[in-house]
Amino acid sequence: MSLFRNINFDKLKQGLKKTSDKIINKVNEAFTGRAVVDEAFFERLEENLVTADIGYDTVSFLLDEVRKELKEEKDRSSETVIETLKTVLIRNLVSPDPENIEKNIASHKPYVILVVGVNGAGKTTTIGKLANNFRLSGLNVLIGAADTFRAAANEQLEVWAKRSGVRIFQKGIGADPSSVVYETIREGIHTNADIIIIDTAGRLHTKTNLMEELDKIKRVSKKLLPDAPHDTFLVLDGNSGQNAVQQMNEFQKICDITGIIITKLDGTAKGGTIFQIGRKSGTPIRYIGVGEGIDDLQDFDPVLFVEAILDIHKN
Ligand SMILES: Nc1nc2c(ncn2[C@@H]2O[C@H](COP(=O)(O)OP(=O)(O)O)[C@@H](O)[C@H]2O)c(=O)[nH]1
Numbered sequence: 001m002s003l004f005r006n007i008n009f010d011k012l013k014q015g016l017k018k019t020s021d022k023i024i025n026k027v028n029e030a031f032t033g034r035a036v037v038d039e040a041f042f043e044r045l046e047e048n049l050v051t052a053d054i055g056y057d058t059v060s061f062l063l064d065e066v067r068k069e070l071k072e073e074k075d076r077s078s079e080t081v082i083e084t085l086k087t088v089l090i091r092n093l094v095s096p097d098p099e100n101i102e103k104n105i106a107s108h109k110p111y112v113i114l115v116v117g118v119n120g121a122g123k124t125t126t127i128g129k130l131a132n133n134f135r136l137s138g139l140n141v142l143i144g145a146a147d148t149f150r151a152a153a154n155e156q157l158e159v160w161a162k163r164s165g166v167r168i169f170q171k172g173i174g175a176d177p178s179s180v181v182y183e184t185i186r187e188g189i190h191t192n193a194d195i196i197i198i199d200t201a202g203r204l205h206t207k208t209n210l211m212e213e214l215d216k217i218k219r220v221s222k223k224l225l226p227d228a229p230h231d232t233f234l235v236l237d238g239n240s241g242q243n244a245v246q247q248m249n250e251f252q253k254i255c256d257i258t259g260i261i262i263t264k265l266d267g268t269a270k271g272g273t274i275f276q277i278g279r280k281s282g283t284p285i286r287y288i289g290v291g292e293g294i295d296d297l298q299d300f301d302p303v304l305f306v307e308a309i310l311d312i313h314k315n
């Protein structure tokens with residue numbers, strides 16, 4: 001089996017334009033009026049990058065790495081500094097391993113993905129796009145509608161299931177989310193599903209309830225498939241800056257997140273948050289959302305991402 005990988009560099013670049021403009025401006029500003037790249041340059045760059053949503057500790061960490069790399073370097077032209085910065089930024093992001101992902105999916109049938117995140121982060125939309133990408137890989141996909149708190153949630157998920165041409169399992173509003181999960185998995189086993197994607201409600205403000213609910217969801221999944229859920233994806237809104245970092249910390253406390261999805265990177269200048277999330281989570285960023293359309297969920301590739309942001313010469 002080989003998974004369809006949605007990567008479109010032009011679209012990525014276009015989506016990241018605001019973030020890219022911001023970071024490039026900050027970098028260029030640090031060079032302005034300087035003949036040499038010295039400590040004063042690094043201090044200025046540090047101050048500037050902090051305002052690009054990268055976060056203070058992450059900026060310090062990254063720039064220490066850049067300083068180390070450049071220590072023995074005679075050529076300290078802006079090109080060399082930027083290339084070094086790119087290398088360090090790429091190294092800082094945990095790279096997803098497509099081969100391993102494919103092997104995992106192929107060896108668990110059905111493969112269960114739980115999707116968590118606060119309301120409005122983009123879970124339902126992302127599930128629709130993700131289901132479409134999996135269907136394009138030739139996989140039999142089933143979506144489980146376990147956000148049973150809002151009537152509109154089911155309808156929205158149903159629209160996405162239709163759009164992406166996959167099946168959906170749902171019970172009415174108010175149903176116990178874990179019973180939906182149990183029955184979705186049972187249905188998936190009986191109908192030969194390759195992948196099951198579960199949508200959940202994101203009530204982070206009632207943390208204890210959410211924790212209990214997610215625990216219960218995990219427990220019932222394991223009744224039918226002992227190692228399910230095979231993945232737990234946390235969806236974060238790329239537009240929410242430091243809030244996204246806080247949400248990540250909270251969710252990591254209550255569930256075992258195996259991958260992160262950052263949405264709404266189109267139209268925001270706050271995409272620099274990704275470097276902070278990438279470093280602090282220790283978990284791969286798996287996908288990024290660069291628009292509201294069905295083909296706007298891209299596979300995350302650290303090299304292409306950094307190239308799209310710091311593509312100074314080709315701008
Ligand atoms: N521009 C843009 N909007 C998005 C993206 N992902 C989700 N959205 C929008 O964000 C809003 C909330 O999404 P939804 O999937 O309902 O969030 P949920 O509450 O977590 O399920 C919707 O209006 C989506 O269209 C994205 O990558 N880009």
Ligand SMILES: [Mg+2]
Pocket residue numbers: 123124125147153199
């Ligand atoms: Mg939703």
